[in-house]
Amino acid sequence: MKSVICLSFLLLLLLLLLSPLSSAALWLPSNAKFPSLQAEKLIRELNLFPKESINIVDRYDSAPIGPRIVERRFKFPDLADSSVSAEDLGHHAGYYKIEHSHAARMFYFFFESRNNKKDPVVIWLTGGPGCSSELAMFYENGPFTISKNLSLVWNEYGWDKVSNLLYVDQPIGTGYSFSSDKRDIRHNEDGVSNDLYDFLQAFFTEHPQFARNDFYITGESYAGHYIPAFAARVHRGNKAKEGIHINLKGFAIGNGLTNPEIQYKAYTDYALDMGIIKKSDYDRINKVLPVCETAIKLCGTDGTISCMASYYVCSTIFSSIMAIAGDINYYDLRKKCEGNLCYDFSNMEQFLNQKTVREALGVGDIDFVSCSPTVYQAMLVDWMRNLEVGIPALLEDGIQLLVYAGEYDLICNWLGNSRWVHAMEWAGQKEFVSSPEVPFAVDGSEAGTLKSYGSLSFLKVHDAGHMVPMDQPKASLEMLKRWTRGSLYGTTEEPENLVSSM
Structure with a gap:
């Protein structure tokens, strides 16, 4: 009852702040009551048009099911070089049945390293929430990029040059992942991380030769929630000897949302610093910060209704900034959006919906849901929860964390990420805070600034927005290579590229 009264007070206070009669009036979008x-x-800004809102199928008639695992080696059609065989490529795609779900099957791509199969296994998780990891696979750090005629071209800076690379469509219902039971729609990180843990157990059962390799979790944006929860779940499973031991060495969050209380307070500071808003706007918008902060505290780490309330309250901060900013691309302030279009990722949908591609992947008649509005809405109760709380224990057990952020991203800006990383209480906090900031040099040029102590590193990436591997592919590959080899400070030799001649 007490929490309901507190929430009612917060919402009343918010309405007063939004009133045209108030000198603190903020801009609330007309669709604020409709997260859908x-x-x-979000989806239209990327020029994506998924046919379905989520992959919950009524029947399995046309779905690729059968044994617990459905996997095939594959070779994409329209690959620029067709001389290499599917066996030589070492590319896999398929489904695993998620053991502790009701009826979920999770789709993935797995690309063996172009260099050495003993390279680390790196899993990538795209955010949204509800966007397919194929977005990163084709536009950021995967083995290929898609040309205008929908043929595939080798990516010179694909992360498979230094790792065995996994992309997973998650949460359930995203991408090609599907279920026949709506109870498999996830609403929190317990559900998401348990599904991913079950996925890994199935993957390493099928590929035991990779279970001995070092394992790293990576991703960006809303994956700032997924990644710490998933890392904690893997670490907990290892300690409890639940199944196959997963050789977790580290996790990396790129331009993520991890600690909303600190990150939402950084919006106005970042916007003012970048010249998006004026000091008068800054003072006006900041009047809602105490309400937002109180709402997030009520949400905590496991709230439900309180977390929804905090989402509505705090969203007015970002909405007010964007009302002033106009057509600025909030993923990259150097760019502008044309109408509703901020990026054009439509080639991905066209490519993956081709009959020849679907046959190569063995996905049957399952729709490709590039971004799922249903998953997005389902995860709203999770949005304002603080996922930083589980990180200190991982750091103190020697699990490495790299937080990196492109300097021109507004929505998950580097300033908010830097602040939560510095504020995090762990055994090495004092030493991390006092450690020097040094240049992150790539080929003799400063590609960013780096701060590191013990298990924790923070990298601000120059000339990049929200999607660092897309904007700075060479620097991001070097970042991954150095980090997984133990030193972000040092330089490493280029590995032999066994398929560079393709």
Whole structure:
């Protein structure tokens, strides 16, 4: 009852702040009460048009099911070089049945390293929430990029040059992942991380030769929630000897949302520093910060209704900034959006919906849901929860964390990420805070600034927005290579590229 009264007070206070009669009036978008419209807006800004809102199928008639695992080696059609065989490529795609789900099957791509199969296994998780990891696979750090005629071209800076690379469509219902039971739609990180842990157990059962390799978790944006929860779940499973031991060495968050209380407070500071808003705007918008902060504290780490309330309250901060910013691309302030279009990722949908591609992957008639508005809405109760709380224990057990951020991203800006990383209480906090900031040099040029102590590193990446591997592919590959080899400070030799001649 007490929490309901507190929430009612917060919402009343918010309405007063939003009133035109108030000198603190903020801009609330007309669709603020309809998260589905906000999800649709996100999808349209990327020029994506998924046929379905989520992959919950009524029947398995046309779905690729059968044994516990359905996997095949594959070779994409329209690959620029067709002389190499599927066996030589070492590319896999398929489904695993998620053991502790009701009826979920999770789809993935696995690309063996172009260099050495003993390279680390790196899993990538795209955020959204609800966007397919194929977005990163084709536009950021995967083995290929898609040309205008929908043929595939080798990516010179694909992360498979230094790792065995996994992309997973998650949460359930995203991408090609599907279920026949709506109870498999996830609403929190317990559900998401348990599914991913079950996925890994199935993957390493099928590929035991890779279970001995070092394992790293990576991703960006809303994956700032997924990644710490998943890392904690893997570490907990290892300690409890639940199944196959996963050789977890580290986790990396790129331009992520991890600690909303600190990150939402950084919006106005970042916007003012970048010249997006004026000091008068800054003072006006900041009047809602105490309400936002109180709402997030009520949400905590496991709230439900309180977390929804904090989402609505705190969203007015970002919405007010964007009302002033106009057509600025909030993923990259150097760019502008044209109408509803901020990026054009439509080639991905066209490519993956081709009959020849679907046959190569063995996905049957399952739709490709590039971004799922249903998953987005389902995860709203999770949005304002603080996922930083589980990180200190991982750091103190020697699990490495790299937080990196492109300097021109507004929505998950480097300033908010730097602040939560510095504020995090762990055994090495004092030493990390006092450690020097040094240049992150690539080929003799400063590609960013780096701060590191013990298990924790923070990297601000120059000339990059929200999607660092897309904007700075060479620097991001070097970042991954150095980090997984133990030293972000040092330089490493280029590995032999066994398929560079393709």
